[in-house]
Amino acid sequence: MPRTKIYKSGIKAAIHQTARDLYESGVIDRQTMRRFDESCLTPVHAFTGEEIRALREREAVSQTVFxxxxxxxxxSVSQWERGQKxxxxxxxxxxxxxxxxxxxxxx
Amino acid sequence: MPRTKIYKSGIKAAIHQTARDLYESGVIDRQTMRRFDESCLTPVHAFTGEEIRALREREAVSQTVFxxxxxxxxxSVSQWERGQKxxxxxxxxxxxxxxxxxxxxxx
DNA sequence: CAATATATAGAACTCTGTTCTACATTTCAA
DNA sequence: TTGAAATGTAGAACAGAGTTCTATATATTG
Structure with a gap:
């Protein structure tokens, strides 16, 4: 389903550095740089308690270590997982x- | 001053994965795995407002983007930098x- | 069996982070 | 030059996240 290829980590950092260099050398303006900054962040979404627990168990660590x-x-982790907070x-x-x-x- | 060589990113992840594999295959016990987990985290220290501002400016972004x-x-970022929060x-x-x-x- | 690790439970408390409005300054395009 | 947009400061009120404490239950391990 995903049409866009997912590149390995490191690529993002490189692109970012390039954009910053372009900005600092005056090739792209501040607004463009800002829009770029805001558009390439990993999307942050809400998590249910179930999802947090599944995430932690996927990483195979205890609540304390997590x-x-x-x-x-x-x-706090315990309260997240139980949906209390x-x-x-x-x-x-x-x-x-x-x-x-x-x-x-x-x- | 630092006696310990600082390795590039990626190394840490690799070591970590190896430790987890060792744990899952029973080579190291749970306690050891836990101690390892807790001992290799990036140290978290308090930040002054000045430090936060310097950090943000080093990254060359506005408070909004940061x-x-x-x-x-x-x-919140503004309040951090001014020491208000x-x-x-x-x-x-x-x-x-x-x-x-x-x-x-x-x- | 005894000791440890892990997780739940709830209550009281601190204070971060949010939200809102207002204002000064700087930047940049028309 | 003028006006719009971006940036940062300011303060006050508020909700609720995160902390801390104690107590309990279960499972695991030596």
């Missing part, structure tokens, strides 16, 4: 990164 | 990742 990776408490902001971003790139991406 | 990367509001938890983790690996690492 919590250490995200720099939050184990209790819902992660937001930076927590959501980290979960999205783990979902897409794995735990090692934020080690 | 905020988009972290999935927080531009106001102090990032914690997942926000701190993201800042540490940016500090060490650059903005592209969390794109």
């Amino acid at each position: 919590a250490h990776y995200l720099n939050v408490t184990k209790d 819902k992660p937001a902001g930076a927590s959501l971003k980290l979960l999205s990164l783990v979902e897409r790139n794995g735990l090692a991406a934020i080690a | 905020a988009h990367y972290l999935n927080v509001t531009k106001d 102090k990032p914690a938890g997942a926000s701190l983790k993201l800042l540490s990742l940016v500090e060490r690996n650059g903005l592209a690492a969390i794109a």
Whole structure:
């Protein structure tokens, strides 16, 4: 179904650096650079407790270890998974990164 | 000053995957795996407003764009930089990742 | 069996992060 | 030059995330 080829990690960083270089040398203007910046972020979406648990188990770590990776408490992870609290902001971003790139991406 | 050589990104992920494989095949026990997990995380430290601003300017983006990367509001970034609010938890983790690996690492 | 690791439970509390409005400055295109 | 857009500051009110504490239950392991 996906028409767009998924490139390996590193590509994104390279493209980004190139865009920044173009901006700094005046080839592209600030607005273009800004739109580029905002358009190539990994999409952040809401997570259900089930999804968070599945994600953690996919990475084969305990709640405690998972919590250490995200720099939050184990209790928070437990509450997320049970739907008692819902992660937001930076927590959501980290979960999205783990979902897409794995735990090692934020080690 | 640093005695330990800093390896390029990718190495960490590889080591991690290897450790997990060893664990899953029963070569190392769960406790060892856990200690390994907790010992190889990027250290998370507090940031002053100055440091956050310097970090953002190093990445050459506006507060708005920086905020988009972290999935927080531009106001939060502004308040961090002025010392009015102090990032914690997942926000701190993201800042540490940016500090060490650059903005592209969390794109 | 005893000790440890893991996960749940709930309650009280702190304070981040959000939201809103307003305003000053700078940048850039018309 | 003029006006629109981008950027950053400011403060206040608010919701709720994240912390902390204690207690309990289960499963695993030595």
